[in-house]
Amino acid sequence: MGNSSPEVQAIAERWNGFLKKIEARYYEVLQQTEAPLDGVIGNIQYDNVIIHNIANGLKNQTVTQLSEKVDVAAIKVEGELKKAGASSDLVYGERNKIHVLKNWMEIEYLKFEVGLFARAANKILENVKKHIDENKMHRCTQCGAELPINVFSFMAINLKCDSCGSVNTYQPDDRVKALEYYVITPLAEEAAFSEKLKARTDKGAMKEYYKKYYGYLMDNVPDKKSYYERDLNERLTNPMFMM
Ligand SMILES: [Zn+2]
Numbered sequence: 001m002g003n004s005s006p007e008v009q010a011i012a013e014r015w016n017g018f019l020k021k022i023e024a025r026y027y028e029v030l031q032q033t034e035a036p037l038d039g040v041i042g043n044i045q046y047d048n049v050i051i052h053n054i055a056n057g058l059k060n061q062t063v064t065q066l067s068e069k070v071d072v073a074a075i076k077v078e079g080e081l082k083k084a085g086a087s088s089d090l091v092y093g094e095r096n097k098i099h100v101l102k103n104w105m106e107i108e109y110l111k112f113e114v115g116l117f118a119r120a121a122n123k124i125l126e127n128v129k130k131h132i133d134e135n136k137m138h139r140c141t142q143c144g145a146e147l148p149i150n151v152f153s154f155m156a157i158n159l160k161c162d163s164c165g166s167v168n169t170y171q172p173d174d175r176v177k178a179l180e181y182y183v184i185t186p187l188a189e190e191a192a193f194s195e196k197l198k199a200r201t202d203k204g205a206m207k208e209y210y211k212k213y214y215g216y217l218m219d220n221v222p223d224k225k226s227y228y229e230r231d232l233n234e235r236l237t238n239p240m241f242m243m
Contacts, residue, residue, distance in 0.1 A: 007084040015077045015094055019101055022066050026105055029062050030112060037116070041123050046175050048120045048182045055113055063102075063109050070098045107197065114193050117186035125183045128175045142166040154180050154223045180221055188216035210235045 002008070033054075040050060074095055081091045138146050145163035149170050154177060159168050189196075192212035198205035214232035218225045235241040 002085055003087050003090050005085060008081060008086045008090070011077060011080050011084060011086075012090070012094060015073075016097075018073060019070070019097055022070055022101065023104075026062050026066055026108065030058070033058060041119055044120055044123050045127060046124055046178045046182070048117065048124065048186070051117060051120045055116060059109055059113070063105050066105060067102050070101060074098045107200075110197070111193075114186075114190050118190040121183040121186040121190075124178065128179055128183070131175055132173070140164060140166065141168055150222065152176060152179060152221075154221055180224075184217060184220045188213050188220070191216045206241070207236055210241070 037054070040054065044050070078091055078095055081094065132151060138149060138151070140147055140161040140163065143161060143164040143166070145161055147159055147161060147168060147170070149157075149159065153170065153172055156169065156171050159170055160166070161168060192209050195205055195209035195212050199209050210232055214228050214235075217228045218232075221228070
């Protein structure tokens with residue numbers, strides 16, 4: 001009887017084999033999506049809505065479903081181990097392995113997801129760049145003089161032309177607006193990803209994450225710098241965002 005009994009050993013061995021299979025299954029699901037995902041990204045135009053849908057489905061097939069499987073199996077194995085006379089320390093140790101595995105899956109999935117959205121973002125950026133007429137977007141509609149507007153301006157503004165004095169209403173192209181949400185935001189997430197991972201176990205790192213994330217947005221969307229700065233300061237000073 002006890003932990004060294006062949007019965008307890010056999011149950012523990014089977015359990016550890018099962019956990020390894022779950023890990024392998026996680027990779028298998030994602031590997032199967034590689035080729036289809038290449039096709040999806042190749043066909044993306046100006047938004048990443050399809051990527052959101054795919055990512056939700058994949059998270060369900062990996063993290064959610066596999067975690068449920070592990071939880072159900074853990075209850076069964078716990079009962080078997082107790083029945084076979086295992087010590088409560090051993091039972092606790094074996095059961096604790098599910099937290100390690102689930103945490104691992106969540107982190108692996110976050111890595112996969114941030115990379116996937118960044119790939120889509122780069123593809124959208126490539127598409128947008130093909131359709132931006134730099135000359136057209138800079139010039140006064142009346143006299144054709146250059147206006148102080150960045151090609152990637154994200155906000156509608158009224159501007160008085162220095163040459164002729166007429167007021168131009170600048171409306172950003174829809175594709176340019178799409179850049180903010182479908183390109184720059186996911187790339188900011190990618191840039192700040194290691195800080196986000198650290199913040200899972202070290203709440204102090206959350207501030208570093210916000211600084212890096214908003215820093216990226218401020219650098220890349222200069223039109224909205226003050227807006228992002230306000231958001232950042234709110235996150236750095238309001239304890240609600242640190243939980
Ligand atoms: Zn003008």
